[in-house]
Structures are given as C-alpha cells and as structure tokens.
Amino acid sequence: MEHYKVLALGFVSLILLLPSLWLVSANMEGDALHSLRTSLQDPNNVLQSWDPTLVNPCTWFHVTCNNDNSVVRVDLGHAALSGTLVPQLGLLKNLQYLELYSNNISGVIPSDLGNLTSLVSLDLYLNRFSGPIPDTLGKLSKLRFLRLNNNSLSGPIPMSLTNISSLQVLDLSNNHLSGVVPDNGSFSLFTPISFANNLDLCGPVIGRPCPGSPPFSPPPPFAPPC
Ligand SMILES: *[C@@H]1O[C@H](CO)[C@@H](O)[C@H](O)[C@H]1NC(C)=O
Ligand SMILES: *[C@@H]1O[C@H](CO)[C@@H](O)[C@H](O)[C@H]1NC(C)=O
Ligand SMILES: *[C@@H]1O[C@H](CO)[C@@H](O)[C@H](O)[C@H]1NC(C)=O
Ligand SMILES: *[C@@H]1O[C@H](CO)[C@@H](O)[C@H](O)[C@H]1NC(C)=O
Numbered sequence: 001m002e003h004y005k006v007l008a009l010g011f012v013s014l015i016l017l018l019p020s021l022w023l024v025s026a027n028m029e030g031d032a033l034h035s036l037r038t039s040l041q042d043p044n045n046v047l048q049s050w051d052p053t054l055v056n057p058c059t060w061f062h063v064t065c066n067n068d069n070s071v072v073r074v075d076l077g078h079a080a081l082s083g084t085l086v087p088q089l090g091l092l093k094n095l096q097y098l099e100l101y102s103n104n105i106s107g108v109i110p111s112d113l114g115n116l117t118s119l120v121s122l123d124l125y126l127n128r129f130s131g132p133i134p135d136t137l138g139k140l141s142k143l144r145f146l147r148l149n150n151n152s153l154s155g156p157i158p159m160s161l162t163n164i165s166s167l168q169v170l171d172l173s174n175n176h177l178s179g180v181v182p183d184n185g186s187f188s189l190f191t192p193i194s195f196a197n198n199l200d201l202c203g204p205v206i207g208r209p210c211p212g213s214p215p216f217s218p219p220p221p222f223a224p225p226c
C-alpha cells in the first residue's frame with residue numbers, strides 16, 4: 001500500500017514538473033535574445049515585440065522558429081541598430097541564419113558565435129565591428145555564407161576557417177585585416193575579391209609576398225659594374 005502511494009506521488013510530480021522543464025529550456029532562447037535587445041539601441045523600435053514575459057520568442061517580429069519552438073532565424077538587416085552583440089547569442093543552438101547586415105553595430109564579434117553549430121549564414125557586413133575574427137568560427141561546420149565585409153576588423157584571418165568545407169561565399173573585404181591569406185581547404189575556392197581593401201594582407205592568393213618569405217619569382221642576379 002505504502003509503495004503504491006510513493007510511486008503514485010512520484011508519477012504525479014513528474015507530470016507536474018515536465019512542462020516547467022520544457023518552459024525553462026524554451027525561455028532560455030528568449031532570454032538570450034532579450035539580452036541582445038538590452039544591449040542594442042533601436043531608434044526605429046524594430047524590437048518592440050520582443051517581450052521576455054512570453055513563453056517563447058517565436059511570435060516576436062524578425063525571429064523565426066522551427067516546429068519545436070526553437071529559434072532558427074534572426075532577421076535584422078538594415079534596421080538602424082547600434083550598440084554591441086552579447087555572448088548569450090551562442091545559446092541559440094538551432095540558429096541557421098543570423099542576419100545583422102547594414103546596421104551600426106560596434107564592439108567585437110563574440111567568440112561564443114562559434115557555438116552556433118547549426119549556422120548556415122552569418123551576415124555581419126556593413127557595421128562597425130572591430131577586433132579580431134574569432135578563431136572559434138572555424139567550428140561552424142555547416143556554414144555556407146560568411147560575410148563580414150565593410151567593418152573595422154583587424155588581426156589575421158584565422159586558419160581554422162579553412163576547415164569549413166561547406167563554405168561557398170566569403171567576403172572579408174574592406175576591413176583592417178593583416179597577415180597571410182590561407183589558400184588551402186575551403187579557401188582554395190576564393191579569389192582576391194573576397195579579401196580586397198584590407199590593411200596588410202599578403203600571400204599567393206592576392207599575389208603579394210609576405211614579409212620575410214621568399215618572393216614568388218627569384219630576383220634578378222646582381223651584376224657588378226665593370
Ligand atoms: C549609422 O549611423 C550614422 C550616424 O551616426 C548614420 O548616418 C548612418 O545612416 C547609419 N548607418 C546605418 C546603416 O544605419
Ligand atoms: C560556448 O562554448 C564555450 C566552449 O565550450 C563555452 O565556454 C561557452 O560558455 C559557450 N557559450 C555559450 C553562450 O554557451
Ligand atoms: C564598403 O566599403 C568600401 C570602401 O570603403 C566602399 O567603397 C563600398 O561602397 C562599401 N560598400 C557598401 C555596400 O557600402
Ligand atoms: C581543422 O580540423 C581538424 C580536425 O578537427 C583539427 O585537428 C585542426 O586543428 C583544425 N585546423 C585548424 C587550423 O583549426
């Protein structure tokens with residue numbers, strides 16, 4: 001008799017607990033996006049519908065979810081946003097499209113974006129991002145579009161990006177990048193257009209020898225005067 005009661009109680013509490021566990025996980029993505037909202041200035045109120053008291057963010061404008069109420073797209077291109085990104089974006093584990101192009105967003109690209117392993121498209125072009133391209137972006141094994149052009153990014157192009165075999169479109173032009181342009185792995189596809197107008201890039205891809213490395217053709221022999 002006692003055993004039966006304990007079992008029944010356990011069963012009832014499990015039934016009561018399950019929906020709340022589900023809500024907690026669904027809210028995590030809403031909370032992550034709400035952190036982004038609080039970190040951005042939004043003069044046109046495009047984020048007005050981003051109400052963190054709703055059970056999930058799936059009814060918010062500019063947010064798209066899959067059938068499991070998990071966020072797959074954030075579409076905020078050309079929205080006059082400024083401010084900075086937040087590391088919590090790395091929690092959107094099913095995110096496929098992060099479209100933030102043509103805004104005035106500044107600060108660094110959070111290395112946590114490398115946790116978005118479902119990402120197909122990362123479009124941060126035409127903003128004011130500075131600092132390095134995070135090495136962690138090399139973990140985005142499903143990425144097809146990586147457009148970071150027209151920002152103020154500096155430092156080297158991470159060698160880890162050559163590991164993204166799905167990469168089809170790369171634009172790193174109009175930044176302050178320096179160092180060697182990789183030419184192996186996924187980078188064997190890309191032409192100088194992807195790297196144009198940077199501070200100090202070099203290597204065979206863009207036809208400019210790197211300092212300290214041998215030139216592409218030997219220099220003319222030294223001819224002593226007679
Ligand atoms: C960025 O801000 C400047 C003013 O600070 C404004 O003129 C420009 O249109 C903005 N750019 C975008 C893409 O919103
Ligand atoms: C992303 O992954 C790193 C390394 O596993 C971890 O330290 C970090 O907390 C993660 N970020 C988020 C927002 O989950
Ligand atoms: C990107 O930057 C370059 C150089 O400053 C500029 O010529 C070009 O118009 C910019 N692209 C766009 C779409 O504004
Ligand atoms: C590329 O991926 C392989 C296998 O995961 C790893 O061992 C290697 O360190 C990566 N290369 C770079 C430059 O990150």
Ligand SMILES: *[C@@H]1O[C@H](CO)[C@@H](O)[C@H](O)[C@H]1NC(C)=O
Pocket residue numbers: 159162163182184185186
């Ligand atoms: C490209 O070459 C670098 C070393 O120069 C290496 O670390 C990296 O893993 C290579 N990438 C691929 C995809 O083989």
